[in-house]
Each structure stands twice: as C-alpha cells, then as structure tokens.
Amino acid sequence: MPDLLIELFSEEIPARMQARAADDLKKKVTDGLVEAGLTYAGAAAFSTPRRLTLTLDGLLAESPTVREERKGPKVGAPDKAIEGFLRGAGVTRDQLEERETPKGAVYFATIEKPGRPAAEIIAEVLDTTIRNFPWSKSMRWGAGSLRWVRPLHSIICLLSSDEGAEVVPFEIEGINASNTTFGHRFMAPAKVTVSGFDDYAAQLKRAFVVLDPQERADAIWQDATNQAFASGLDVVEDKGLLAEVAGLVEWPVVLMGEIAEDFLGLPAEVLQTSMKEHQKFFSVRNSKTGRIERFITVANRETADNGATILAGNQKVLSARLADAKFFWENDLRVAKSETGMTAWTEKLSNVTFHNKLGTQAARIDRIAALSREIASVVGADADLAEQAAKVAKADLSSEMVYEFPELQGLMGRYYAEAACLPQEVANACEQHYSPLGPSDVVPTEAVSVAVALADKIDTLTGFWAIDEKPTGSKDPFALRRAALGVIRLVLENDDHVALKEIFAKGYEGADVEDLMSFFHDRLKVFLRDQGVRHDVIDACIEMDGNDDLTLLVKRARALQEFLGTDDGVNLVQGFKRANNILTQAEEKDGVEYSYGADRKFATDDAEKALFDALEGDGGAISTAIETEDFAAAMGGLAALRQPIDTFFEAVQVNADNEIVRRNRLNLLSDIRKACGQVADLSQIEG
Template identity: 50%
Template sequence: MPQLLLELFSEEIPARMQANAARDLERMAREHLAAAGFLPEALKTFAGPRRLTLVVEGLPIAQADRKEELKGPRVGAPPQAMEGFLRKAGLTQDQLVERDGVYMAFIEKTGRPTTEIIAEMVEAIVRGFAWPKSMTWGTCKLRWVRPLKRILCVFDREVVPFSIEGIESGDISEGHRFMGDAQPFRVRDFDEYAKGLNDHFVVLDVEERKARILEGCKTLCFARNLELVEDLGLLEEVAGLAEWPTPVLGDMDPSFLDLPAEAIRTSMRTHQKYFAVRDPAREGLAPHFITIANIAAADGAKVIAAGNAKVLSARLSDARFFWDEDRKAGNFEEWLEKLNGVTFHAKLGTMAERVKRIEALAREIAPLVGADVEKAGTAARLAKADLSSLMVGEFPELQGLMGGYYAREGQMDPEIADAIRDHYKPQGPADAVPTAPLSVAVALADKLDTLVGFFAIDEKPTGSKDPYALRRAALGVIRTILENNLRLSLAKFGQADLLAFFADRLKVALKDQGKRHDLVDAVFALGDDDLVRIVARVEALDAFLKTDDGKTLMAGYKRASNILKAEEKKGWKAEGERDLLDDASAPEVQLHDALRLLEKPLAEALAREDFTAAMTELAGLRGPVDAFLDGVFVNSEVAAERDNRLKTLAAVRDAMGQVADFSLVAG
C-alpha cells in the first residue's frame, strides 16, 4: 500500500527538544489518521538538528465511504434545539428517523482522497505543534521552534500539494550544511530519502548517531591506550547537535589535572560538550578530551582539536581561579554566614534555617543508624556551606562534592568530609546510595527535611508536576533505608499524608522489581512504617500467592470474607469467645483445631520477622478452610451454631490479617 513521507526542515532545533518533538509528531499523526478512519501498518518519526521526519506505511488511496449516526433532540423538544441539530446534520426534518422518542440522523459520507486528508493533517500539526519555546520570523505568522524553511510531503510517490504561510510543499530535501555539494535533492519515498541524506552526509536516525559517536570515541581511545568516561546524558545531547557526528581527540594542558576531576568533567560537559577520558594505568583523568565535530575535516581535525583545546584551557583557567580562591577563603563559617541571606523558600525560611533543621534531624537519626551524634551534627551543619563558594556558584552540579574537597583541604575528619560529599545521594536511579553511617544520617536528614517541609506547607506533587523533586527525594530515602537494611520508623518524621506518599513511592520502586502494587497496599494497611519489614512481608506474600496453597487459601479467604461482610451489614458482631458446640461437625472441629494450633507458631514467626515461615503456617489452613466452607452451612437456623461458625470464619480472617490485609489483594 502507499507510503507517506513528511519532512519539516528548519534552522537548528535545540537538542533537548528533539526527542519530545519526535514523540509529539508521532502522537499527533496517529490521532489525525485515526480520526480519518486510517489504521496504518507502520508509523515512525525521526528528529535531528534541522529536521523532523515522519514516515507512514500502508495508507489507502482514499477513505472508505462512511455512514454516521447522529442522535438528535427528543420528540417534542423546543424548536430551537431542532433547528440547531438540523444545521449540524445538514438535513431537513423529514429526513430524520424517530427511534424510541428521539430523532436520529443517518448521514452517508463519501470517502475523501487521502491526499486531501494528509494536507489538512500536516497543516494542523504544524500550526498546533507545542514547542516549549517557539518564535516567529519576518512577516510570517506561524510559530515554530526556529524558522521553518521547507516542507517535503510525498504520498504514493507524488507531492501532496498545499501551502502553509507561503511555504509550498514539495519533494525536495537537502543534506549537510557544509559537506558535499550542499545542493537540494529530490525524493519520492523513504528509501530514496534515507539514501539521499546519507549521500549528503546526514545521519537521520538518532540511535545511529549515538552508536556512531560511541564507536568513534572508543576507537580513538583505543588507539591511544585510553578509556572513554562514558556519559549517557552527554551522548544524548551531542547526538542532537551534529548531523554527521565525527569524534575528535584533543589534548588538554596537563597542569589542569590538579583540579578536582569532577570540576574538570563539569567544565568540559557543561560549557563545551566534551567527553573526558582516563588512563587505565593510573587514577584520575588523562590530559585529553573528545569533542564531537559536525564535519569530517580534511586535515584529520587537527585545527578543530587545537581550537577546542584553547577554549577548554580558558574554561579550566576559570575553574582554577574559583578553586584557588575558595581554598584561600577556606572558612566554612564565613560561607555559612552568607546562607542567612539565601532564601530556601518563602514559607520555609532561609537556607541557614534549613541547615539548623537538617542538623537537628541528623542528630536524631544518627543513633538509629549507628553514627556518632556529634559528628552527624557537625557534618549536617557544614553540608550546605559550599553553596556560598565560587566553584559551586559557577557549577551548581558540584554542590556537596566541592564541600567534601574543601573539608579535606581544611584537614577535617574524613568521615565528616565524606558525609558532606555524599549527602545529596542518591540523585537518581543510577546513583549509588551512601553506605557509611555518618553519610547515611546526613543524607536522610537532608531529604526528610525537604519532604516534611514541603508537605507541611501543602506543596505536594500533583500529576506530572513535581517542582521540588519530592518524588526523587522519597525514592532516595526508600533506597537508602532498604539498601542499608535500616530499621527506622518513618512515622516519627512525618505526617500521615507523607507516609501515604512513601507508600506510593515504594509501590513504584517495587513495581520496577516486578512486585504487585496491591500487595504493598495489603501490607501498609497493617500500619507498619518499617520499610525493611514491609518489603520482607511483600516479598513473602508475593511468593506465597504464586503457590497453589496461596491461591487456594486466598480464594477461601474471599469466600469467608464475603460471608462475614454480609452478616456484619446485618448487625452481627464477633462478641465473646469462640467455642465448639458438643455436636460440631468434623470440618468445624478440624478448622477449630487448625486455628488453635496455628496461634503459637504464627506469633513466633512474626516475632522473629520470618514472614516466609508465617506464610507456611498460614498454608496449613488451606485444607481445613476448604472443608469448612464446602461442608458446613454457616448460616444455621440455630443461633448458637450460626454465631460460632461466623466466629470461626472471623478467626481465619484475623489470623491471616496478622500478615497482611488480604481484603486489599486483587484477584
């Protein structure tokens, strides 16, 4: 079936916007095609420095004829309602059909040529594209991320004719701005398009650009016995900056290697988009860098390398100045004093006030994680001091890290320096959690103060908005607690809604491990706030419910619970002791005995937090519960029998409820 090829060619699209732009183009195209009744065989988008591309496979030449059914006003409705409906339907009243007291309109629509639909779709997409930032140019009223130069739109190897703000559609594209003959070329389908771009030095697919960059960098490093310091974020960015990415290895002045490695890498990455390299034979960075050029230079990129080296030297000279000046000051107390003039949040006070809160929290947490209280207080008090330093003022990404360096320069206790360095950890799912007790205490205090503070002033995350990164902070707390096997009560640090927030974040963390969210709910419902114990319960419950015993007992629990709910709605309550009557049936006796024998081993297993053993004990109820439900008429006409049998089922529910609230388990 015919193919649609669309290219929106413009001036440079910022790298950070390209991935979302490709997704938005795909989404909008799918929506418009679906509205027209089209279900394409395949649809793919591409984004690069100067173009957005869409290719759609398997569209028909025209729409199929359609019959639409419109529901109108009720018979006897006011004339105004009928007139409005007739205008909408384009019919007269005698053309309507009455059905169940309502007027219905049946409209037959002849299918339109696909080219007409494509032209309308492209114009709607272009005019409605939601760029984070956009602009107008010249006398053009269209808003686009950068001036839109050309629209290539070909369907079934023919141009789809339309014009948007004077930009005529066509079958012309162009390649690299500088390489090759830089002349536009004609294409009629995607194969011609992809070949034309490659022949004109443009790599269309971002994944191919990333692979080309990574392979080229590693090849350059291998030739010089070096190793690339991989940086996925930087790789994503530079892949959006060059159409024909060409890695170039340059030399750095070795004298700069006495700067902190993080300062060198940040200066390279932030200002110049360079990759750092290391010498595998020694610690630290090597005096080289890799930049990604957008051309394959005839001289082997010697001029490019030399020019970039000069720029890097200027940047690193600035970093050296900040480093030297900060070390001269070297006074944490002066930096802390400056924090009095820094507002953390209008409702939460200054940064200095936040430091006092973190210090108090760190002292409270320290004995719970095996850290020295005084050291924890000192480290927490100094942790934010580097925010006043010149280096962090220039490179905010280095906060905490530079504080650790400056603490070592000042001959502080290495444990305190490490705690200052690591107190922001983990900053994302790929970041390691702190493990030293002192570092753990300060890191938890920092994140808990953030969470407690913003929840207290009702600045909670909503939907996709989380301006204060509270979800990340909560996940950081959860990971730090779990990976260090810490036994903390979160209730003492936050209010009920914050605990619920932790529960939601724990669901996210466990979902990534394949655990069911309803099991987290079932365990959290017990009121426990010890994350280590909660996860142990969830894991044991998850394993138990995958067994035959677990599935069968769960089914029995549901049956018992439904019977109890129905009777409790009628006013029944489990009052007094459960006791067997003299004429009790065998299934009653069997379940009664099983419950009695379960009490001690279940309590012991729960006391030692052996939840797997607790589940094994519960599994012993499977047979007796099934026999009871299948062989005993619970709602006996004899009041005493009925009451005792309901109490027996309530005892089953209570026993299982010691492990989790099974009523919240789905299925």
C-alpha cells in the same frame, strides 16, 4: 500505492528540540491523513540540525468514497425542522427517503462523500500541521505571520510511485513545495533535486548530510572510542551528551585534543563537567589512573588540515574555561584548609533562604544535625560523626566551584572535607546525603551517610507538611514524592528498622505525622506495585501495628504474597473470611463481642477438638515467628491451620441449638481471626 516524502528545511533547530519535533511531525501528519481516510503501510521520521523529514510508504492514492445514513425528523414535522436537517445533511428534499419505524414514519438521508486525491488531502494536512506545530518556543521573521522554531526556507512534499514522482501543490507564506533541498551548509551547499525517499537519503549523504540521528550518534561514538583506544584511553560514556552532539552536526567529524598539563590536577568530575557544560566535549580518561587527560570534540565539517585549526581554537577556549575552574578549586581548597575550615561556608548560609516559611539554609542545617543524631542509633551510626557530617554536608553550597557548577554539590563537599582532614565517614556523607535522587540512583550504605541522608529528606518532608505545601495531583514543585521514595529506599535497602512516626515527630514542628505516614504508605504502594506486589496485600499489611517500620511491613507483604500464591493460602483466606463473616453477623445480632476465648470442654465434635489443638499449637508458633520476624515460618503456621479450619466448617454447625455450644464455637471463630490476624488483616485480601 504511492510513497510520500516531506522535508521542512530551516535554520538550525536546537538539538534538544529535534527528536520531539520529528515525532510530532510524524504524529500530526499521519493522524491527519488517517482521519481523512488515507491509510499507509509504514512511516519514519528523521531530523538533522536543519531539517525535519517524514517518509510514508504504501499510501492510498485517494481516500475511499464514504456513504453515511442519517436519521431525520418525523414525516409531517414542521418545515423548519426538515429544512434544518436538509442543510445539515447537504441534501435536497427529493433525496429523502420515508421509512416506517416503531415510532412512525421518519425521513432518512443517505449522504455520499466521494473520495479525494491524496495530494489534495496531504496539502490540507501539511498546512494545518505547520501552522499549529507544537514548538516549545517559536519565532516570526520577515513580514509573514508564520511561526516556526527558526526561519523556514523550503519544503519538499513529494508523491512518488513506479510511474514517477509529482510535487504536491502546496504553498504557505510564500514558500512553495518542491522536490529540491540543500546539502551541507559549507561542504555541499548547492541545491539537490530528489525523486523519492531512497534517492533523497542517498543524495544527502553524497552532499555530506547524515539524515538519521541515530546513525550520526553511532558514528560519533565509534570514532571517538577508536581514537581513544588507539592512545590507550577510554571515553567517559554520556548518552545525553552524545544525543545532544548528534543534534548539532549534519556530518560528524570526531577530533581528539589534549588538555594542558596545568589542569590535569583538577578533580576528574570538575574537568568533565566544565567540558560538557561549556564546550559539549566528551572526556577521555586514563583507565589506570582515573584522570581525565584528553577531550573529544565533534566538528560539523571536514577541513584541509584534518581539523588542526578547529582543535587549536577549541583548546584555546577550553584553557580559558579550565583556568576559571582551577581558580575556583584553589580558592576553595584554601578555605577548606584554613583554621575555620568548612564552617566559614556554613555561616554564610545564614543569609541564604531555604524557603520563606521554613527559614534559612543555616537553620535547616541545625535541624538536620539534631535529627541525624536521633537517627544515628537506629541505623547503627556514631551519633557524633552523624551530627558532624550533617553540619558540613551542605557547606559546599557557599563554595565558588558549586556556585559555578551547581550539579557538583555534594561531590565537592567530599573533596573539601577530605582536604580539611575530616573523618572519611564525614567526607563520604557530604557526597552521599543527597542520594538516592531517583529510582535508579545508588543508595548509600555507610551508616553515617544513611543517617544524614534520612535526616535531610525527613526534614524536607516534615517542613513542607508543617506549612501545608503537599504534592497535589501531578504537581510536586518541591520533589516531595522523590524525597519520600528516597527514605523508603534508604530504609529498605539497608534493612533498617526505623519507627518513622517517632522520627517524624522529632522533625519540623507542626507536621501532621499521621497524614505524612499515609503519604508514605501511598508511595510505598507505588514502589511495591512496580515490583509485582499486589495492592490488596500491601493494604492488608499496612493495617497491622508497627506499619511505620517499612522494613517489617515489606517483609510481611512479600511473605504474604508468596503464601497467597499457594493452594493453602487461597483456601485459608476463604476459611478466614467465612469465619469472620459468621462472627461479625453474630456479634451484630447478639450485641456482644465474642473475643473471650473458647473453652475446649464444650467441644463436642472431633473436628472441633482438632481445631482447638491446631490453634493452640500452630497459633502459638505464628506468634513466636512474628516476634522474630520469621515471616516464612509464620506463613507456615497459617498453612498448618488451613486443613483444620476446612474440616471444622465441613463437619460443624456453628449456630448450634445449644446456646452454650454456639457461643463457644463463636469464640472459637474469634480465635481463628486472632491467629490469622497476627500476620495481616486478611479481610483486605480480594477474592
């Protein structure tokens, strides 16, 4: 079985596109080959800035012969129908076979598709792949019509086996497939002839090209951390930057440079962001002080002076960039320390539109401040501090630093609030009120930060609900699902009891509170399902009063799920459903509601009396446990009811001949429903 090597060699492919492009090449080629009948043992794809590579091993030398039987028209059918069938099947009339079927004699045709050589199929699949490659952006060049991310220069398409290697005859837009490629653009630009994948990878490495992007990333990280460690420093980890830099070089050469003393006083985050965004540099930190003191850059070549010239150029450009950052920082500090302080920035936000239907950022800040004050008492925060924090939390949006680096919003607010000598709780809230930004983001725990973070997200949600801009399907342009998840995590992870409906009503005027609460319940279901809580358990708890207190709701759901994992839980639900079904049918038949309480004096059976005792004792215990939010004890009370309910149904006929006894027993079933219903709506439980 031969092996296949494909390389598409071009001008530099943007780093952000390389991994996806390698995966797309692998999928499109392998899908096309398998569809044509060519299977293979294994496949792997690679990328560098100038090439996409695919290797397949254990490929069939040719596709198998396929025989297909096709049913045609009835014998005696009109000639036109028969001729149409013949054309479609690609057979002649004398090749048809008559067979008897339950519906009479019918023509059948046996169609044989002979196998085809692998090279022929590969050429067709590769042509289709290249012409229809799903680049997010592509270009045409020269006089041709082919579109590619950057000009395509050469193609390797090589089948190799123990007998040798052969180039697959293939041509597209004047580019003929061959067995040659090129090494590093500067260090080994000569043509390289290869005989298979192993030879290809080895020759590229000798030509200063590391084919595997993960190998390049590992080499960069190892060399960078070693150089930093030798100086008593460590590299700030950034997996996204590492992947990007690995996509910028074919032969990574790691160099560590120094940051001028003038800039070491800048906040570490400012240095890190500026170097990453503008220069693709890694930050090197002094672990004792937390200061960013050096940088790591990755060159794409070795030089005679060991990178000295490259470092000098990089340091010159970096100094210019950091000079801008220092200018922004010093200007912003002057504003923050002035008499007007951060309010000068907040006033500017009256000219910044948040949304054309929801007003300016300044108006939004006023709403968040008022809402923060309302929420403060609920989460244990000082109302004055919460309001003060909300009024300055977004002030840094007007600062020069955040204008240059929007990703630093919030963080710079903390620095400026500290410079303005505002309370530390206020400064921390400036940074933390955006959090959590996603499922893995840290949740604020300081009460003032929690209050402002909740107010910020709830104002957003109630505002967009009021103007009917809700998420639809997969579309959520204003990240409202993320905002709802943020509220859920803030409440749950801080164990706060927040009556959300009441808070929603104090948010943006005109929001449909019930509809918004339903949206929250849907997000909560997703959140809890990811943690293994059953959907029917969540539904059973959502049906209870106080379902806008998410902390209470989740405690109830977790306890109920644990209870349902026991024999007592399973059997009690069955007993409850039996009682509920009998009671519902009786109420429909009799046209009355049996909910007035059973009377013990009409009990005639020991099992009936025992159930009275259990409902009086354990039913009351359930109620007490619910009031104190001791759901484990409440489930224990339910467990104690399991045996008396089981025994009752085994020993007692509910629909007795005596009408008084019957009505009393139906009221007793109502007491069962009430007792169980204190915990959750068990009718929602499946099974």
